[in-house]
Amino acid sequence: MDFLKLLRSLEEFLYELCTWFLFFPRTLYRVIVHPRRMAQYVNTELTQKLDKQFDDAISPPMFLMLAVLVAHGVELLMHQQIVGIGQLSRTVFGNEESLLLYRSITFAVWPLIATVHMLRRKKTPLTRESLRRPFFMQCYLTAPFAVALSSSMVFVRLPGELSTRIGLTVSVLAFLWYAAVQAGWLKVALQRSWPNTILSTLWVLLLGIVINSVIGWALLVN
Template sequence: MDFLKLLRSLEEFLYELCTWFLFFPRTLYRVIVHPRRMAQYVNTELTQKLDNQFDDAISPPMFLMLAVLVAHGVELLMHQQVTGTGQLSRTVFGNEESLLLFRSITFAVWPLISSVHLLRRKKVAMTRESLRRPFFMQCYLTAPFAVALSTSMVFVRLPGTLSTRIGIAVSVLSLLWYAVVQAGWLKVALQRSWPNTVLSTIWVLMLGIVINSLIGWILLAN
């Protein structure tokens, strides 16, 4: 009986894994081309029953984690895996599970900051439920940025001037895309003027950069 349960679990896992290969590039394309439409898609899906949510796409948190996994796969193919020098960094970078978890958390910082900023500006009480909707939207919007930025860092670490220039160009373009998407999302969500929206966007991006830089500094220092 337990063996049959195990087989059914493996069957579900295999099916879910195969659907990722179909729905990940499809969802990625939809987010890149229609970011505002995908944010509205989250609104619609969260009103559905739990079993029916995101039936034709990948759920936003999982999509962000898969984006980090894809970028890590590129890193492995290029033989540019990051290694730690200190005890803490060796612990984090020493195995695949902790490395992927660490990177997922660092990229999830941006959706969390954006969601908290939105709720504070709208004077909405901060609860798990009130955070869920903006956080899910932001996971979708952050995933392409995570793939592009992580992949660009791989090219920056490759030897040669050309690869470094390509990496820098991709990182700048990805940051610009993310900034524009963030500004558009905040403009609609906050219903404020464009100067106010730009200031909010700069605040969110800079705070995310500072927090991630601080985390990186702590890892390198230990």
């Protein structure tokens, strides 16, 4: 009986894995080309029954984690794995599961900051329910940024001036795209003027950079 349950679990996992190969690039394309439409898509899907949600795409948190996994795959293909310096960094970077968890958390910082900032500006209480909808939207919007930025850093670390230029160009374009998408999302969510929206966008991006920089520094010195 337990063996049959194991087979069914493996069957479900294999099916889910195969659907990722189809729905990940499709969802990525939809987010890049129509970010505002995909944010509205989250609104629609979260009103459905749990087993019907995101039936033609990948759920936002899973989509963000898969984006990190894809970027890690690029790193492995290019033989550019990060080597830790301190004991803590060696523990994190030397283990695939720990490394993927660390990167997922660092990129999830931006969705969390944007969500909390939006709710506080709207004076909405911070609860699990109030966080869920905007956080899911932000996971969609952050995933392309995660793929592009992580992959660009691989090229920056490669020897040669051309690869470095390609990496820096891609990283700048990724930041510009992400800043524009964040500004558009915050403009709709907060219903404020463009100068006010730009200040909110800069605050979200800079705070995310500072938090991730502090985390990275803590890893390097320990």
